[in-house]
Amino acid sequence: MAAYVTEADAEAAGYTIEHHADRHEFVVVEADRVVGVAHYRLIGGQDGAIDFDHTMVIPRLRGTGLSEILARRAVTDEIVLGRHVRASCWFIEKFLAQHPDLRPGA
Numbered sequence: 001m002a003a004y005v006t007e008a009d010a011e012a013a014g015y016t017i018e019h020h021a022d023r024h025e026f027v028v029v030e031a032d033r034v035v036g037v038a039h040y041r042l043i044g045g046q047d048g049a050i051d052f053d054h055t056m057v058i059p060r061l062r063g064t065g066l067s068e069i070l071a072r073r074a075v076t077d078e079i080v081l082g083r084h085v086r087a088s089c090w091f092i093e094k095f096l097a098q099h100p101d102l103r104p105g106a
Contacts, residue, residue, distance in 0.1 A: 004065040007073060015066060017073045026074040028057060028066055036066055038074040038092065049084040052092040071095040075102050 004010040007017060016029045028036030036057035043049040052074060057067050071092055075085060085103055087093035096103045 002064055004069055007069050010066060010069050017070060019073075019077060019079070021079065026070060026077070028061075028070050035061055036070050038070050038089075040074070040079075043086070047082055049086050050080055051086040051088055053088045055089045055091040067091060068095065072099075072102065 002013060004013065004015070010017070010028075014030055015035070018027050018029055019025075020027060024040050024042065026038040026040075027034045037055065038052060039054040041051045041053055043051055055067065055071060055074075057064075057070070072095075074080075075092065075096065085096070087096055
């Protein structure tokens with residue numbers, strides 16, 4: 001099973017990360033098919049909090065590093081700037097605990 005460390009690694013293998021702001025989600029796409037998602041809720045308007053409430057990748061891609069790449073992209077995206085970050089999703093909470101420097105507004 002391939003291990004991806006950076007978003008560039010994933011892109012070279014045919015996976016892209018997209019932000020679908022209208023659906024409040026970041027997705028991993030493989031050949032026009034969504035194979036992973038990190039969903040969030042905006043709380044309290046423009047300067048309020050953001051809560052990452054659900055993250056998953058399809059079973060065949062678990063353990064490849066794509067979940068971590070997705071989480072990193074989600075918590076560092078411009079949508080997060082100036083917001084308190086919450087993580088009601090266990091995966092994002094674990095990721096932020098391992099990377100406290102990426103937790104803006106904490």
